[in-house]
Amino acid sequence: MRQKLFGLTLSCVLFLSPLSVGAQSGRIRPGEQWRDNHGHLIQAHGGGITFWKGMYYWFGEDRSRDNDPSKRSVACYSSRDLMHWRFCGKALALPDPEHLGSGWVLERPKVFVNTRTRKFVLYAHLDDAHYSFARVMVAVSDHIQGPYRYVKSYRPLGEESRDIGQFIDEDGSAYLIFESRPTHGFFIARLTGDFMNVEKTCFIPAPLEGGAMVRVRGTYYVVGSHMTGWEPNPNVYATAPALTGPWTEFHNLAPAAARNYGSQSTMLLKVVGTKATTVIFMADQWRPNALWDSRYFWMPLRIGDGGMHLPPPRPWSIDVTTGEATLSAADR
Numbered sequence: 001m002r003q004k005l006f007g008l009t010l011s012c013v014l015f016l017s018p019l020s021v022g023a024q025s026g027r028i029r030p031g032e033q034w035r036d037n038h039g040h041l042i043q044a045h046g047g048g049i050t051f052w053k054g055m056y057y058w059f060g061e062d063r064s065r066d067n068d069p070s071k072r073s074v075a076c077y078s079s080r081d082l083m084h085w086r087f088c089g090k091a092l093a094l095p096d097p098e099h100l101g102s103g104w105v106l107e108r109p110k111v112f113v114n115t116r117t118r119k120f121v122l123y124a125h126l127d128d129a130h131y132s133f134a135r136v137m138v139a140v141s142d143h144i145q146g147p148y149r150y151v152k153s154y155r156p157l158g159e160e161s162r163d164i165g166q167f168i169d170e171d172g173s174a175y176l177i178f179e180s181r182p183t184h185g186f187f188i189a190r191l192t193g194d195f196m197n198v199e200k201t202c203f204i205p206a207p208l209e210g211g212a213m214v215r216v217r218g219t220y221y222v223v224g225s226h227m228t229g230w231e232p233n234p235n236v237y238a239t240a241p242a243l244t245g246p247w248t249e250f251h252n253l254a255p256a257a258a259r260n261y262g263s264q265s266t267m268l269l270k271v272v273g274t275k276a277t278t279v280i281f282m283a284d285q286w287r288p289n290a291l292w293d294s295r296y297f298w299m300p301l302r303i304g305d306g307g308m309h310l311p312p313p314r315p316w317s318i319d320v321t322t323g324e325a326t327l328s329a330a331d332r
């Protein structure tokens with residue numbers, strides 16, 4: 001609960017305080033603890049960002065230690081600058097919706113805005129402890145921050161679906177990216193009008209998860225990680241002139257030995273400003289034995305000459321008005 005102080009909410013006061021910690025001080029620090037306006041560790045693992053009415057909303061797996069163990073939660077945070085995040089509450093706190101049994105999972109939630117139905121639609125990977133259910137789940141809300149109401153689970157295109165990703169094209173079309181193990185690849189699938197189903201756009205025959213995508217200057221870039229569970233591996237990218245392909249071979253985003261600086265992709269966020277366009281590589285540094293303290297790895301990508309490069313971690317900042325990212329030289 002937020003407390004009132006002279007008519008202002010306490011969260012608002014902390015939001016402005018110079019005593020705030022981590023990225024609340026105006027820098028994004030890949031791999032360090034990142035705290036919200038209350039000083040709590042941000043719980044938005046395997047997450048995604050939805051831009052709506054001038055505000056960024058960050059949704060992700062809420063792995064808080066004090067969560068009700070029978071439920072799975074999605075937390076929501078809001079920000080105008082991508083550096084300071086205000087906790088908006090749990091968008092979803094879901095009891096087992098499909099008799100999945102103990103150890104069931106809800107992972108990689110992403111929220112889509114359907115301007116036609118005026119609904120916010122949350123997709124996530126829903127599974128049992130053995131990852132054999134392999135479906136997506138859908139929940140809806142009239143408000144972006146929730147609460148979201150569970151609607152259903154399904155297998156997109158009738159296929160097994162595990163890690164999911166989200167892509168919104170420049171014309172506003174919304175796509176679900178999902179990994180499908182038996183096919184040894186992943187699908188890019190356009191959401192139908194009500195966002196309750198998908199239709200096939202493209203299948204990429206590469207067994208990759210943590211799928212993410214962005215379009216820059218007419219080229220589509222898809223990113224993914226190899227299948228090593230929580231263990232980091234060299235993440236890769238491919239490009240195409242159209243969503244339907246043809247796609248190039250996959251190349252490493254960073255030197256292979258760096259194993260993607262210990263991180264796994266979750267989203268590519270494009271910030272288009274008055275002076276520049278920055279694409280942020282959003283990833284997770286998982287801590288399987290302390291998931292609540294898993295870290296976020298966000299860095300601006302270098303894109304040019306048809307390639308994409310993930311630089312080593314450094315504190316940095318972004319100006320969402322100009323779109324410019326500034327890497328700090330020595331800040332640690």
Ligand code: GAL
Pocket residue numbers: 046107108163209210227228229230264
């Ligand atoms: C990863 C996947 C995560 C989670 C994890 C469990 O490969 O990307 O979202 O499912 O495996 O081992």
